[in-house]
Amino acid sequence: MPASFIPQLLFATAMCLFVLPQLVVIPASYSTPADPAPVPASYSTPYATPAAASPAPIPVVSFHDLSPHDLSPPSLAPLAASLSAAFSSHGFAILSNVSLPAAPELLAAAEGFFGEPLEAKMRHSHGPYGTPEGGYTPQGTESVSATLASSAPHARRTGADRVENFVFRSMHSDDRDERLHPPELYTAGKRYFDEASGVLRLLNRLACEALGCPDAEYFNRRFWDGKGSNFDATPQNGNSLRLSHYPPAAPPTCAADGCGGEAERIRYGAHTDYQTFTLLLQDPRDHRGGFGGLEVLVGADWVPVLPPEGNNPGTVSLIVNCGDLTEVWSNGLWKSNLHRVTNPTSEEGWAQGRISVPFFTGPKDDTLVEPLAAAVERAGGRRFESVGAKEHLMRKLGLSNE
Secondary structure, eight states: OOTTOOOHHHHHHHHHHHSOOSOOOOOSOOOOEEOSSSSOGGGTSSSOOOOEEOSOOOOEEEOTTOOTTOOSHHHHHHHHHHHHHHHHHTSEEEEEEEOOTTHHHHHHHHHHHHTSOHHHHHTTBOSSTTOTTOEEEOTTSOOGGGGSOTTSTTOOOOOSOSOEEEEEOOOOSSSHHHHHSOHHHHHHHHHHHHHHHHHHHHHHHHHHHHHTOSSTTHHHHTTSSSSTTOOOOOTTBSOEEEEEEEOOOOOOOOBTTBOOHHHHOOSEEEEOOSSSEEEEEOOTTTTSSSOOOEEEEETTEEEEOOOOOOOOTTOEEEEEEEOHHHHHHTTTSSOOOOEEEOOOSSHHHHTSOEEEEEEEOOOBTTOEEOOOHHHHHHHTSOOOOOEEHHHHHHHHHHHHTO
């Protein structure tokens, strides 16, 4: 692709990343603790063991130096190389200085919705988790640890997850979703969905630069119809916006003869994500004041991920990780890595709810995902079989709902 070619859509996407919206503060510096053992005490006791220092933090990649006026391959190459290194070693990266103006409004709307009585929330339930209509799923429905093969490292069934959620499965151009979802959530959700889709388009192009796709829009064409800058909001792709709420709860206790199944439950069990990239807006309280939070498996250690400080005013950090389909496309050069959400470690932590916002992404339903030729050559051979995008997603969703 000529260096002078700048697709209109990617230009608009990058401009969005640099517009200064209202201030969003994600406080506190990132540190690098990790559990001292592969299976920590939080699986068998009500409180997790305090973590020790680790030499392998999740890499931070800043969008600060990305110019919206030059999106040619040479200008994208340094950022693509940084992301590739992070996805190769950890399967995760922290993107700093990303502009998502709708984030504060969406978080406020989510807090209001989840504060409603269960009866009111259930009016917006349209079926099991993963249903095409999205909507509300109550706590006790999903068990994400069941999606791991029993032979997988660190595979451990931890029961029903301590989470309720609301999902926008797709955001149609007509009023279908507006009729399905509460107005206060729909307005903010639609804005955030569109903004996160713009970030995804840029990530897809960076991935093409790093992995050696046949052309710069190879991935984007598998998410949206159209050519060049004329991508539309294809409703049949795998993108979905999820509002996850981990309600306050009484700390589980252990009887005299040991801890039962309830104490073994954690907020969200160990798993890999099912599709391509996940863009997570993390709760800023993670791992502070006994709050618990997101952990990533690095080697044999579970490494807590703390939201970093130091973003430019009006920007946020996103935790971005590779899912199963990205690992296939990259022929294993990039990891689909295990992660989980741990229980709080104090009574104060249990007394607080946790809200996070993952934007799950996946290609169009009929996409056959197979290793890229360039990735096969770099790896010295093909490591993965082809897989149907929708087939894989539905299989994992079925396992999680059992």
